[in-house]
Amino acid sequence: MNRPASPTSAPAQPQHFALIPAAGVGARMGVHIPKQYMAVAGKPMLRHALDTFAAHARITRTFVVVSAGDAWIDELLTPELAQRTTVLRVGGATRQESVFNGLNEIRSMAGDADWVLVHDAARPGLNAELIDRLLDTLENDDVGGLLALPVVDTLKRESAGGRSQETVPRAGLWAAQTPQMFRYALLQRALRQAAEQGRIGAITDDASAIEMLGLRPRLVEGSPRNLKVTLAQDAALAEFFLKG
Numbered sequence: 001m002n003r004p005a006s007p008t009s010a011p012a013q014p015q016h017f018a019l020i021p022a023a024g025v026g027a028r029m030g031v032h033i034p035k036q037y038m039a040v041a042g043k044p045m046l047r048h049a050l051d052t053f054a055a056h057a058r059i060t061r062t063f064v065v066v067s068a069g070d071a072w073i074d075e076l077l078t079p080e081l082a083q084r085t086t087v088l089r090v091g092g093a094t095r096q097e098s099v100f101n102g103l104n105e106i107r108s109m110a111g112d113a114d115w116v117l118v119h120d121a122a123r124p125g126l127n128a129e130l131i132d133r134l135l136d137t138l139e140n141d142d143v144g145g146l147l148a149l150p151v152v153d154t155l156k157r158e159s160a161g162g163r164s165q166e167t168v169p170r171a172g173l174w175a176a177q178t179p180q181m182f183r184y185a186l187l188q189r190a191l192r193q194a195a196e197q198g199r200i201g202a203i204t205d206d207a208s209a210i211e212m213l214g215l216r217p218r219l220v221e222g223s224p225r226n227l228k229v230t231l232a233q234d235a236a237l238a239e240f241f242l243k244g
């Protein structure tokens with residue numbers, strides 16, 4: 001669906017929607033509640049990204065994908081946030097399935113050419129500067145892209161027994177972050193194809209599905225503050241950046 005331009009106006013400018021997959025359980029974190037609801041810098045982790053997108057004038061609306069039985073989101077969503085945020089209780093078995101289910105759920109609200117910024121609830125350090133960097137870099141891009149960081153450490157491939165088998169050349173390697181930003185129709189098509197090929201469970205980010213179409217997403221430099229809180233020790237680092 002493409003919204004037609006009115007006869008006396010220029011074609012409608014594409015909208016920017018945030019879509020936050022937040023239906024995980026945080027198993028690697030080892031805490032008693034899903035990690036997206038654990039407190040980081042004084043508020044639930046998910047709240048940081050919701051507040052950042054809600055405060056950003058260029059983000060039309062935020063959709064947050066939670067599990068059908070999520071028992072925490074209703075309490076987290078203040079009346080102010082609810083004016084800019086829609087909860088979608090369509091979480092799937094994997095991150096990509098949650099994203100795909102969320103995309104399908106907003107079909108009536110998003111035009112084919114509208115941008116979707118998919119952002120992990122587990123990355124509370126996203127700020128307006130990083131969002132603007134992504135929007136400004138990709139606004140005329142034919143494919144879309146993602147925040148990422150060039151790899152600066154030497155990388156080892158583990159052999160049996162926890163020993164180094166080989167060094168993986170790091171030249172040209174980047175560590176993917178989020179948001180990952182693609183046009184609605186392209187991202188939905190890419191994830192649908194991945195699902196039809198039985199590969200949606202094997203991919204771990206949205207850009208992988210775009211690459212499977214033979215396209216090359218743009219790499220946009222992110223920031224260490226935009227780390228993914230995955231293991232228990234990550235929470236203190238996230239707090240450091242958020243309180244800094």
Ligand SMILES: Nc1ccn([C@@H]2O[C@H](COP(=O)(O)OP(=O)(O)OP(=O)(O)O)[C@@H](O)[C@H]2O)c(=O)n1
Binds near residue numbers: 021022023065091099
């Ligand atoms: N079935 C899933 C799995 C993950 N996610 C979301 O995808 C993001 C990145 O996933 P990850 O950091 O792996 O979170 P979890 O899957 O919760 O962590 P773990 O793998 O340790 O269980 C998180 O915001 C998580 O809530 C999701 O929406 N649906």
Ligand SMILES: C[C@](O)(CO)[C@H](O)COP(=O)(O)O
Binds near residue numbers: 120230
């Ligand atoms: C999307 C992502 O954050 C990019 O690095 C990452 O792939 C998510 O992985 P996870 O295992 O679902 O946390």
